[in-house]
Amino acid sequence: MSPRHHLDEATVVSFAAGALSPEMRAVAATHMEGCAQCRESLAQAEHIGGALLGQQQAAPADAARGARLREAMLALLDAESAAEPPVRQEAAPTDPDALPRPLQPYFGRSWRGLRWRWMAPGVHMIRAARGSGDTLILLRIAPGKSMPLHSHQGTELTQILRGAYDDVLGHFGPGDVADLDNEIEHRPVTAPGAPCICVAALDAPLRFPGWLARKLQPLVGL
Template identity: 50%
Template sequence: MTPLHHLDHATLVSYASGALPQALSLATAAHMELCAQCRGQLREAERIGGALVQQHRSTVVPIRGRSAMLARLDEAAPADTPHRPPQPIDADLLPACLHETFGERYSQLQWKTLLPGIRRVQAKGVREGNLMLLNIAPGMAMPVHSHGGSELTLVLKGAYEDRLGLFKPGDIADLDEDIEHQPIVAGDQPCICLAATDAPLRFNGWVSRLLQPLFKI
């Protein structure tokens, strides 16, 4: 598994500094279990985060704003870091960081129908943000939507595509309020993905908007 879509540096620095909401933090950790490149970049982000803390030790600086953080990262010019070899993966085993909130194995998940062709499992004990597993049938299209804040979507099984490209296992979509898209499941297998948000989605269709309070997404 060699992911092609990765976390941006702003998210990595926010994760390293503990500034991400719990839902986004868990999605970030799950991706890094599957991605050697982002694990290497995290080490550099931790170095930069430590330097920023030293520069601003007298001021509490929220690191959720991407524009300000990206500007600081440009100044820091992160260096390349070595990658460690990929670890073997049990096909039925969820990423270890998700075991407490979802359980250990896909085969033990209790899926609940959200819409025809879309099932989910809501995370347990997540206090900040919204975190869920989605199981979407082949060929199924999600409603067109943008975001009230940040969204991280990690593909665990299967694949989907949207205006940003094709996302396969290990790939993560790191999105903000400027992105509008419509994920569509690619191939003949269901797509299982981990979705984390820190604010409700913004749907274009009136039916989706009416149903949003019921679905809590």
């Protein structure tokens, strides 16, 4: 099934430019492995980026010019996406026990090899060793469980690997990605039937309006 929730265009552009942290890049790459639409967007961004880079190198660079080039890149990406539908490709068969390749340097090669740590009733987590300073975690949340209402002090990039959840933005199933900024406040509720397993990268701590979640936040490090 094709994903219904995709990477934001700005994230795709940052990926193409090599501007994402390793943790954010791992989540984005995991999404692209199964999303032909975002792979096509990346190919367009890399093509446009190469052309704009040539223009930038032909003239003195400054911060304002860099910002203008980034805006031009996003505008051209919008135009190409509207003019030509993305090419959809079937993903190659994979070993069902193998973790997505972009996650293997952080969590190992197999699902069976994962060592989950209890975080809260019905919630288990694995935290990757710190690299750039961003947080990268695997979460396994029991079915039918409501997570605390929260917003974000920075960016959160979450890829659904198994199971599903629902929030104010809709239904997120396997292959979907939630590309969230500090304007989003949500309370994910996992779907019944099977645990929801996702990988998330965060560049700043979450923001919880509830006092209990705030008290527990230092214990879980999110």
